[in-house]
Amino acid sequence: MSDGANAEIGARRVHPGTIAIDFLRRAPQTVIGLPAIAGWSSGRGLGWILLAAAVVGAMTLFFTWLGWRRFTYTVAPNELVIERGVLSRSRRSIPLERIQDVSIERKPLARLFGLAEVRVETGGGESDEAVLDSVSVSEAERLRAALRGHNLEVDMFSVAEGNVHSPESAVAATIFHMSLGRVMLLGLFGFSLVWIAALFGLLQFFDQFLDLGWDQLRDWAQVAEDEVRARFSLAAALIVAGIALVLGVVSGVVRALLREYGFTLRAGTGRFRRTRGLLTRTEVVVAMRRIQLAMIQRGPLRGLFGWNALSFQTLGGSNDPSGRQAMAPLAREHEVARIVDAAGLPPFERLPLRRVAAGHVIRSLLLALPWPALAIGALALVTPLAWLGLLLLIPMAIAALLQRRFHRYALRHTSLQVMRGVIAQRDWIVPFENVQVVTLRASWLQRRLGIASVLVDTAGAGGGGAPDVVDINLPEARALATGLVERVG
Template identity: 50%
Template sequence: MVNVEPRRLHPGTIVLRIVTKAPQQIAGLIALAAATSRAGIWPMLGILTVLLIGAGAFTWVKWRSFTYLIDGGELVIADGVLHRKRRSIPFDRIQDVSIDQKLLARLFGLARVRIETGGGEADEATLDSVSLAEAARLREVLRGGGTVAVPSVLPAEPARDTVFAMSPGRVLTMGVFGFSLVWVGLLFAGLNQVGDVIGWNWIDVRDWAGVARQEAIALATPLFAAMAAVVALAVGAISGVVRTVLIEYGFRLEREGGRLRRVRGLTTRTEVVVSLRRIQLALIERGMVSGRLGWSGLRFQTLGGSDDVGGRQSVAPFARDEEVTQVLAAAGYAPFDPLPLRPVAFGHVLRTGLVRGGLPLIGVIVAMFFLPLAGLALLLVPIPIALALLARRHHRYAIVGDTLQVMRGVLSKQIWIVPLARIQAVSVRRSPLQRLLGLATVHVDTAGAKGLGRPNIVDVAIEDAEQLTATLLR
């Protein structure tokens, strides 16, 4: 059992917090300076000095009031200046401990320790910030269930084998495929706001053309449209590259004993350790464009330590098929094998076609009574049927060895590999249309699953669904 005196965060936390919050205080200080400028320079400086000293003193008091203690098989955290709070987290509730470093914290040599219990999407506790040595000690003690004694000298780290890594060139390539229109919208919204502020608009430009107004409009309209499209594509590509570099730079996945250690990030350096015994399933994702060029992403659903709202850790975000197989093998998972997979029932085509094309077809028929030309829309009816055929072709499933493997998706694909021993619950659900067509959906649940994107098998013949459910539960 570990028994130590209560500890405080690193003293550098005080300076780090002051520097971090400085931008938020600048606007208020400027407004205060403007309000007190009439009273003279000395009263203004006096007020600013008092406020700065007060902010520093308050930060110091908050730092001093925060303590943590490892004792009696639990982590005890006490916090609060006026209202004291005390939280006790038993070791057996802790699912994982992760370490990350933001840019300023790296300059100060500090790190943030996040403790997760798997009881919710938020961290159970956060120690922000401690020294790197203390962060490593805490992780070893908390992960070891308190069996690791407090060492005066940190022990040598266990041997690590690099399972997967991404070079800077690989990260840049991944960023190109991470095209995002979010920044495009922000850019044009910003240009619109700037135009409103300075009073610029297209009418002014048109008037500047003088007698050549019509010629300018005829030339500028297609030219500006082409330029806007080029700018939008460039901004979208650049934003994807920048975002990817900030998150994935220096990506390295290593195996050390019974766990995987992932390090990544440029400005914020994160270090996450995933215990192999807490991995519930593997998810392979293939994008619409990158997937056809042979690139895939691999994530593990875990019981804790995930920075993804779906409870999944990215362990190979941009990899070739053989690299995905290598990471799966490091975690003790069999490779994905598409050959044994069987498609869902043909009724999937009928149900999907009716759902996606039935209502539009009724709308077209009704519209034809008022507008005969609306009948031309009937030419689009085969589209949802063709999509349904493609969806059935790519929606496949099978029990391969001791795993359930499920594949879904037409343009972008998702492939689940679920060990049978990790399946927590299986249920068969049927909508009214499925009952009419003799179909059912098999819902597969594992521990730690959050949100959407589960390995459900949609539109299986009812007799096959019942047999599959019995096999999975057995």
């Protein structure tokens, strides 16, 4: 590769180790096909079975090699060209000016072979525009530098494993790091029972290898149900709840360790570099000029103990469909403020924020309560115990009443700042220059209450919550929308 940022790289193939990685990835499919081979070879002896398995393995390896051989990539002065296909050839051209970001990911097999996966994102969709799997770590770093239009010698970031260094790597200072204890604490806050369902799915997959049928399990379940009905006690219920709690906590901790282990955020000239992951090690560089807004989140438990989560909405470079980049999954307020300041964003200030209109409470109650109340009333025609469900409406009513207290907004010197949410609270910092569209909207009910909402869109947003200001008096809504448009212009 030439050192020039725009010099062309001739057509290249990914690393030969990709053949071994792809072959190992396809191994489970080959193993699933072994019973069919055994059935075909029935009565022919063990030699035929081994021969058939060897033929299938050799064919898989050959086609894997052929796919590797026919896959090439070229970095031209103005585009990235990827050609692939054995029988049907395809040529994909990605203009370099469209590339928003390039990330490096190292999955367990790739790390075993000393390789990395390069993901190219253009911001034109929720998935990556191109994936080069796999190249050497040094080649991944050179590719990222070339695709971004930077010379490798002046790239301030080095590879996480230290295989590549640059003279200005010392400029990148660590501004946030999560210790093992903090990652595990994040897992405790991320209590989940999802993995329990995955465990039962795994048991069902391996059912044919276990001397255990679902009919037998159902019989055991019926026996257990009869025993529970015969000997039900509060202690038994607490034991079941305790087991579920432990499984949920363990699954949350494991998930956090796999995703956030070794989370480190470094800041250099105009960029952040984030590395994280236990088995799959990912490295993403976020250009500060592509940051559209900052969002600070507090869950019901983490907020109670003073913990926050910070993410940036960016133009690209995220596998999250919302386009957000996690910058600090579990951080104190001063740590969040340091990262926000490093990004060149104004600090979030709660004191100047003003509440939305009182009509927000009325609308929230009218939207939240009628349908559950009607459902409970319908069930009450069948069983009188359904009236106890009205107790569930009490927390819903309290949440609706509190929504106005936690929903505030203000136009600051350089940004729109919004806070919203009762149980899960969110704060937004939106620089005026990043506001793309301002919409003034009033539904039928809002018009009757004399209120309206101001919807704010930024580039790169794909969901996951927007910094909208909901239910403010109509004159104030018009003033807010006009003020945003004037500041954007």
